[in-house]
Amino acid sequence: MVVRRGKPIVALAVAVVASMTLMLTACTSDEPTTAGGGNAGPDGTPVAYQEPVKLSSENGVLEVRLSAHQGTVDLDTVSEPVSGFLVFGYKVLQGTSSDGSTTGDDVYPAPTLRVDPGERLIIHYDNDLRNLTIEDFYDPAFTPAGGEVPIYPPALESAPLNLHTHGVHVSPDGNADNVLLDIPAGMGNVYDYAVPKDMPNGLYWYHSHRHTMTAQQTYAGLAGLLEIGRPDGNLPLVTQDDIPIRDMALQYNFVFDRKGNGHQLNDPNWPQFVSTLTPPEGTQLADGTYEPSLAPVNFSETTEGSPYVTNWYSGPLSPANHRGQNQFVPGNLQSFSSDSTNIPADPSLPDNERDVQYTVNGQFQPELKLKPGQTEIWSLANISDFAYMPLRLTETATGNHPKFSVVGQDGNPFTQVQLPVGGDGTRLVIPPGSRYAIAVTMPDTGDLVLDMPPLDGAKPVTNPGVLYTNNGTDNPPAELGTVTVDPSVISYADGFFTFPTQTLLHITPDSGEGRTTPFEPGQNLDAYTSFVDTSVMTPDVKRTLTVSGGFGNEKASNSDPKAFTYEFADNTFPNIPLIQPRLNSVEE
Numbered sequence: 001m002v003v004r005r006g007k008p009i010v011a012l013a014v015a016v017v018a019s020m021t022l023m024l025t026a027c028t029s030d031e032p033t034t035a036g037g038g039n040a041g042p043d044g045t046p047v048a049y050q051e052p053v054k055l056s057s058e059n060g061v062l063e064v065r066l067s068a069h070q071g072t073v074d075l076d077t078v079s080e081p082v083s084g085f086l087v088f089g090y091k092v093l094q095g096t097s098s099d100g101s102t103t104g105d106d107v108y109p110a111p112t113l114r115v116d117p118g119e120r121l122i123i124h125y126d127n128d129l130r131n132l133t134i135e136d137f138y139d140p141a142f143t144p145a146g147g148e149v150p151i152y153p154p155a156l157e158s159a160p161l162n163l164h165t166h167g168v169h170v171s172p173d174g175n176a177d178n179v180l181l182d183i184p185a186g187m188g189n190v191y192d193y194a195v196p197k198d199m200p201n202g203l204y205w206y207h208s209h210r211h212t213m214t215a216q217q218t219y220a221g222l223a224g225l226l227e228i229g230r231p232d233g234n235l236p237l238v239t240q241d242d243i244p245i246r247d248m249a250l251q252y253n254f255v256f257d258r259k260g261n262g263h264q265l266n267d268p269n270w271p272q273f274v275s276t277l278t279p280p281e282g283t284q285l286a287d288g289t290y291e292p293s294l295a296p297v298n299f300s301e302t303t304e305g306s307p308y309v310t311n312w313y314s315g316p317l318s319p320a321n322h323r324g325q326n327q328f329v330p331g332n333l334q335s336f337s338s339d340s341t342n343i344p345a346d347p348s349l350p351d352n353e354r355d356v357q358y359t360v361n362g363q364f365q366p367e368l369k370l371k372p373g374q375t376e377i378w379s380l381a382n383i384s385d386f387a388y389m390p391l392r393l394t395e396t397a398t399g400n401h402p403k404f405s406v407v408g409q410d411g412n413p414f415t416q417v418q419l420p421v422g423g424d425g426t427r428l429v430i431p432p433g434s435r436y437a438i439a440v441t442m443p444d445t446g447d448l449v450l451d452m453p454p455l456d457g458a459k460p461v462t463n464p465g466v467l468y469t470n471n472g473t474d475n476p477p478a479e480l481g482t483v484t485v486d487p488s489v490i491s492y493a494d495g496f497f498t499f500p501t502q503t504l505l506h507i508t509p510d511s512g513e514g515r516t517t518p519f520e521p522g523q524n525l526d527a528y529t530s531f532v533d534t535s536v537m538t539p540d541v542k543r544t545l546t547v548s549g550g551f552g553n554e555k556a557s558n559s560d561p562k563a564f565t566y567e568f569a570d571n572t573f574p575n576i577p578l579i580q581p582r583l584n585s586v587e588e
C-alpha cells in the first residue's frame with residue numbers, strides 16, 4: 001500500500017519542480033523553451049533548435065542496448081505528453097553521449113548513433129513491443145485469398161520487429177542486418193556491425209524493417225540517425241574552415257486533436273485499411289451506425305463538435321478508390337461541401353495547431369540562431385515512412401531563394417558541388433529514406449526560412465468525401481460530399497498522395513559576424529568517395545526489366561479493401577526473376 005502510494009507523490013513533486021523551472025525560464029529569459037508543450041496553442045512560441053541525443057563510439061566501439069516499447073513522447077505543439085508512440089529506451093554500454101546520459105527513454109526521434117569507418121557498432125536489440133494498447137497499430141498485410149476481410153484491421157497486442165542500418169555496407173546474412181529477420185515480442189538479437197574501413201563518411205539512419213510493419217513502426221518512432229564518421233562526408237574544406245555541421249531528421253506526425261483532448265499519435269493510414277466492401281444503407285451514415293467509421297480511433301475522446309473529413313470510397317476494389325490521398329494534408333487545408341454543409345478550408349489556423357505537422361528533429365518550426373554570413377553544412381535526412389518533402393530556402397530581407405549547394409547524397413560525398421534539378425536549383429525534393437548534405441550561408445541581413453513551398457502547376461485535388469462530426473459517442477453522424485485541396489497549399493503530389501506546404505525551420509540572426517565559405521556548383525570537393533563513373537565503362541551485360549503495377553489486375557486479390565501490386569518483369573515478389581550479376585562486372 002505504502003509502496004503503491006509512493007509513485008503518484010513522486011510524480012507530483014517532479015511535475016511541480018518542472019513547472020517552476022518552466023516559469024523561471026519564462027521569467028528570466030526570452031530564449032525559446034525546449035520543454036514539451038512549449039509551442040502548443042495560442043500562447044506557444046517556437047522552441048530552440050536542437051538535435052537528438054548522440055551516442056558515439058569510444059576506443060573503436062559503440063555498444064548500446066536499444067529496447068523497443070510503447071511510449072509517450074513530449075511534443076512541443078501538444079500541451080500534454082502524447083501516447084501511442086513506439087520508442088527505444090537506450091543504455092550506453094561502451095561509448096559516450098552528447099548530454100552525458102548513460103540511459104534514456106521516450107525520445108523522439110530515436111538517439112543518433114555515431115561510429116567511424118573501421119569501427120564496431122554493437123546493438124543489443126530488445127523487442128518489448130508487448131501489451132500494446134494502440135488501437136490503430138495493425139498489420140496491413142493483405143488478407144489471404146478467400147479469407148474474410150475484417151471491417152477494422154485488428155489492433156496488435158504485440159509485434160515482431162528487426163533492425164536495418166539503411167545504406168551501410170554490412171552483411172545482410174543470417175542474424176546480421178537481415179531485413180527478413182523476425183524478432184518476436186519478448187525476444188532480442190545482438191547486432192554486431194563491423195563498419196568497413198573504406199566506407200565513405202556520411203549520414204545514414206536506422207529503423208525497423210519488419211516487412212508489412214516497416215512503415216508504421218518507422219512512423220511511430222522506431223527510427224534514428226546513424227553517422228558513419230562525419231555527416232558532411234569529411235570534406236577537406238569543411239575541416240579547413242571549421243564549418244559547423246548539423247543533422248536534421250525530417251519526420252511528420254498526426255495528432256488529430258492537437259490542442260484538445262486527444263493526446264494520441266494517430267495513424268494517418270487508418271482510413272485506407274478499414275473495409276468498406278459493403279456500402280452503407282439507408283440512414284446508417286447519418287445516424288452513425290455504419291461500420292466502419294473512417295474517423296480517427298480516438299474520435300469520441302476528442303473535443304466535441306470536432307469535424308473530421310477524409311476521402312470516401314465504398315464497394316469492391318477499384319482504381320476509383322482514393323482513400324488516403326489526402327492523409328498527409330492537415331484537416332484545416334481541406335474543404336468539404338455537400339448539399340447541406342459547407343466547411344471551407346482554414347489556412348489561417350496557426351501552423352502550430354495543425355493536426356498533421358512536419359518536423360525537424362521532432363520539433364515544429366524550431367528557431368535556429370546563426371551569425372550573419374556564416375556558412376554551415378546541414379545533413380538533412382528524411383526518416384519518415386511516406387513523406388515526400390520538397391525544400392526551399394528564403395532570405396526574408398530580399399525574398400531571394402538561394403540555390404541549394406549539394407555536397408553529398410545518401411551518405412556519399414559528391415566529387416563536386418551539385419545543384420538539385422528542381423526550380424533551377426532552388427527546390428530540393430527529399431524522398432523517404434534519402435539524405436542530402438547541403439552548404440547553407442546565413443544572409444547578411446534578415447532571416448532565413450526553410451519550407452515546403454507550393455508546387456508549380458499543382459492542380460486542385462477533388463474527391464468524393466465524408467464528414468464526421470464528433471458527438472462524444474461511438475456513433476458520430478456522417479455525411480457524404482466532396483473534399484477539395486487547393487493547389488496553393490500543395491507542395492508535392494504523386495497521384496497517390498498529396499503533401500502540404502509548411503514552414504520547417506526559422507533561422508534568425510545571432511550577434512557577431514559569421515565566416516562565409518563559398519560552395520559553387522562544379523567546385524571540386526576532393527572528398528574520399530566510393531562513387532565510380534560507370535558511364536565511361538563498357539557494359540558486360542545489358543538487361544531490360546519492365547517495372548509496372550496497378551490496382552485490380554489478376555495478381556491482386558479482388559476481395560481486399562485496397563490492393564496494389566508492384567511488378568518487376570510482369571511478376572510480383574517473390575516470383576520476380578533471379579538476377580545474379582558477376583562480381584566486378586558492369587551491367588546496363
Ligand SMILES: [Cu+2]
Pocket residue numbers: 164166207433
Ligand atoms: Cu531504410
